Amino acid sequence: MEALKQLGQYTLLLYQALRSVTEFSTYRENLFNEFVKIGYQSIPIIILVGTFTGAVLTLQTAYQLDTDLYPAYIVGSIVAQSVIIELAAVISGLVLAGKVGARISTELGTMRVSEQIDALESMGFNSVAFLVLPRIFAGVLMFPILYIIASTLGIIGGVVAGAADGILPAAEFMKGGRLFFFPEDVVFGILKSFVFGFVITSISCFKGYFAYGGAEGVGNATTQATVLSCIYILLADFVLAAILL
Amino acid sequence: MEKSKFNLSNEMKIGLVVIAAIIIAFIGFRIMRDQPVFRQSKFLYTSFDRVDGLLPGNTVQIKGYKIGSVKEMSFSPATDSTKITLGITADFMIPKGSKAVLKKPGPLGAVTIEIVKTNNSEMIPWGSYIHGEIDGGIFETFSTKGEIVVDELTVSLTKLNGLMGKIDSSLYSDGQDPIKNTLNSFEKTGKDVQQLIEKRKNDIDSMIVSMSNVAQNIDELSEGNKAEVDSMLTSLKNASMELETLSKGLNKTTLSLNDILGKINEGTGTFGKMVNDESLYTNLDSLSFNLNELVKNIQKDPKKYLKHMRLVEVF
Numbered sequence: 001m002e003a004l005k006q007l008g009q010y011t012l013l014l015y016q017a018l019r020s021v022t023e024f025s026t027y028r029e030n031l032f033n034e035f036v037k038i039g040y041q042s043i044p045i046i047i048l049v050g051t052f053t054g055a056v057l058t059l060q061t062a063y064q065l066d067t068d069l070y071p072a073y074i075v076g077s078i079v080a081q082s083v084i085i086e087l088a089a090v091i092s093g094l095v096l097a098g099k100v101g102a103r104i105s106t107e108l109g110t111m112r113v114s115e116q117i118d119a120l121e122s123m124g125f126n127s128v129a130f131l132v133l134p135r136i137f138a139g140v141l142m143f144p145i146l147y148i149i150a151s152t153l154g155i156i157g158g159v160v161a162g163a164a165d166g167i168l169p170a171a172e173f174m175k176g177g178r179l180f181f182f183p184e185d186v187v188f189g190i191l192k193s194f195v196f197g198f199v200i201t202s203i204s205c206f207k208g209y210f211a212y213g214g215a216e217g218v219g220n221a222t223t224q225a226t227v228l229s230c231i232y233i234l235l236a237d238f239v240l241a242a243i244l245l
Numbered sequence: 246m247e248k249s250k251f252n253l254s255n256e257m258k259i260g261l262v263v264i265a266a267i268i269i270a271f272i273g274f275r276i277m278r279d280q281p282v283f284r285q286s287k288f289l290y291t292s293f294d295r296v297d298g299l300l301p302g303n304t305v306q307i308k309g310y311k312i313g314s315v316k317e318m319s320f321s322p323a324t325d326s327t328k329i330t331l332g333i334t335a336d337f338m339i340p341k342g343s344k345a346v347l348k349k350p351g352p353l354g355a356v357t358i359e360i361v362k363t364n365n366s367e368m369i370p371w372g373s374y375i376h377g378e379i380d381g382g383i384f385e386t387f388s389t390k391g392e393i394v395v396d397e398l399t400v401s402l403t404k405l406n407g408l409m410g411k412i413d414s415s416l417y418s419d420g421q422d423p424i425k426n427t428l429n430s431f432e433k434t435g436k437d438v439q440q441l442i443e444k445r446k447n448d449i450d451s452m453i454v455s456m457s458n459v460a461q462n463i464d465e466l467s468e469g470n471k472a473e474v475d476s477m478l479t480s481l482k483n484a485s486m487e488l489e490t491l492s493k494g495l496n497k498t499t500l501s502l503n504d505i506l507g508k509i510n511e512g513t514g515t516f517g518k519m520v521n522d523e524s525l526y527t528n529l530d531s532l533s534f535n536l537n538e539l540v541k542n543i544q545k546d547p548k549k550y551l552k553h554m555r556l557v558e559v560f
Binding site for chain 2: 035039080148155177179181186
């Protein structure tokens, strides 16, 4: 019953946000702010995540395929395609669920329990357009960019790890990567990151916007926001793979 | 809104991120599709009837050296062939009359396009069409060479037929069929053996029965006299043990005898002296001689010795 009520609230919030898309002057300032916070400020952790994902995947794939049955460049094929299709989007999604999702729900939750949102409403501001919409927008638009950075660095990390560890030279790695490089995979990855951006920001906004019960309530809202974001990222990942592959 | 260290406005930061992402995506795409990042590829076109397994990104080689890759493929129903766009990155030009050969190295290798050069000094300009051929690897070799092999086989078979005919005629020259004869005699032998077995069937049967009886008897015998056989074995065992003690005693005796004989040899003890000392013998010898003389003398003149011998005195 509670879940059904929450689904209704969530849908209503999204509807309100969508309805106020035209009020650009209300959220313009916040939108650019969120672009910077979600996109620009997440680049360091995305660089780290992308590079290490590719590097670790290379070492472990080489360890698993340590027979003479396969040519060495297969490692490159596996790493490049895995990073492009799955890992760059999902792992950065899970990391950003912690970084971005927690920040959004805490911000909105604190504003809710300190009655700042009520104050905005009483001043005649559309609080959804002012607070929720720019965050969701920023998430949806910035996540694909972060995905591009993560996947590129994942492949670079794989090349470097493979060459540094003596598994296979960079040229072999790229030969393998090119063998199974399909532009559709990149489109698929970008679509995934779109969806993950929407899932993380909308769930976090929803949990923060409807937080109640003081500091403890904000903590609960943040916990739920990150946990639910992670769960729905994995769910969305599965659904997308089942539908589109 | 907090100011960043480099005093960049939010718009600048966003613009930077977006441009960086676009550049990264563009370069990444070019690299992954094996296209030169900053300069335009040079193109050549070719077409193949079949392109089994060829994909965009497969390598284009000259003598095994990579000079580019397959860029685009499009099948045209009009010519019933696939037009291939080859992106060439090599710095040199390709001579006129060169061919593009589609190569399938093996069941697992990737398909490649090999440019077979000619020695023509004239070069083809970029963007022109070169002739395409298919070299199908092992499988194709089989199917093309197959025809020649079949022709040769036909000839061989004809020759073989002739040979068989000759053998036939030489075998059947005397109007008989040797193979048939051989088979007939084999058959006859088989029949004889069969008849023999049938004739002596009763004997063989009774033989087998009596053999089994014998075996059974032996079995029963050994079963029934088990106790006796056991006791026999026990007494044999005892006997052998007694023999052992006996042989031990004999051993001892032999040792002592040896000892005694050794002593005799050495000349110690009565026997030893007797055996080794000749004086007794000499004495006995002279005694017997003297006795002989005495007996002679008595015979010769008994009165001389017997005058003192009186019967009265004797008894």
